[in-house]
Amino acid sequence: MAFTDYYLVIKASHVGLALLSGGLFACRGVGVLLGARAPMAPLVRRGSQVIDTALLTAALLLLATLELNPFATPWLRTKLGFLLAYIVFGSLALRRAQSRAGKALAFIAALVCFATMVTVARTHEPLGVLRIFQETSLSAPAASRMQSFLQRGVAVPCLRLPRARPGEATVSSSNSTFSPLHLPTHEKTPC
Numbered sequence: 001m002a003f004t005d006y007y008l009v010i011k012a013s014h015v016g017l018a019l020l021s022g023g024l025f026a027c028r029g030v031g032v033l034l035g036a037r038a039p040m041a042p043l044v045r046r047g048s049q050v051i052d053t054a055l056l057t058a059a060l061l062l063l064a065t066l067e068l069n070p071f072a073t074p075w076l077r078t079k080l081g082f083l084l085a086y087i088v089f090g091s092l093a094l095r096r097a098q099s100r101a102g103k104a105l106a107f108i109a110a111l112v113c114f115a116t117m118v119t120v121a122r123t124h125e126p127l128g129v130l131r132i133f134q135e136t137s138l139s140a141p142a143a144s145r146m147q148s149f150l151q152r153g154v155a156v157p158c159l160r161l162p163r164a165r166p167g168e169a170t171v172s173s174s175n176s177t178f179s180p181l182h183l184p185t186h187e188k189t190p191c
């Protein structure tokens with residue numbers, strides 16, 4: 001059996017471990033803010049270390065399976081950056097911050113980093129979910145409807161029109177161009 005045959009199992013483990021790791025961190029963070037001792041108990045700390053090690057091992061296996069270089073892949077580079085920030089804020093939130101307010105702020109920042117990593121992973125885009133502000137995804141019928149609104153001079157607040165990509169079908173009007181739904185692509189498609 002080739003390494004790539006295990007891709008789905010490894011990815012499912014990575015996602016499951018990521019959820020477990022994030023869930024445990026969230027519970028520990030809330031516990032610390034409430035003044036509980038359990039979040040810092042040796043057993044809980046050891047459990048968290050084991051989960052995080054398994055999560056990163058699964059990440060390395062995914063990189064090997066997909067033959068991806070994380071430093072040459074923009075969304076993975078972003079994810080690594082947020083991982084570092086998550087570790088720093090996480091350690092401030094659970095232990096190092098001196099005041100409760102500092103711990104609370106670091107806890108929120110760590111959760112934001114975690115959520116960003118999930119959206120970056122899901123979209124394969126360095127901007128993650130923020131991409132919707134950069135590019136509006138419209139189906140062709142929706143694009144035509146929007147086109148006729150614009151031609152009738154109806155203002156559409158906050159709508160930033162997407163740029164056409166090479167090779168994409170587009171619906172053009174005199175003053176705008178719409179691209180249909182842009183799905184995130186894998187740098188390498190394993191199956």
Ligand code: HEM
Nearest residue numbers: 011015018059060062063070076080083117118121122186
């Ligand atoms: C707390 C840290 C992390 C979280 C929360 C996380 C989350 C996720 C999630 C939710 C997915 C599934 C994306 C999908 O549905 O397609 C995923 C996939 C993946 N992650 Fe992570 N991840 C983390 C750390 C890492 C690290 C450190 C790396 C390596 C640099 C990494 C590499 C990958 C790769 C290669 C995939 C597979 C993408 C694909 O199959 O299309 N992850 N991650």
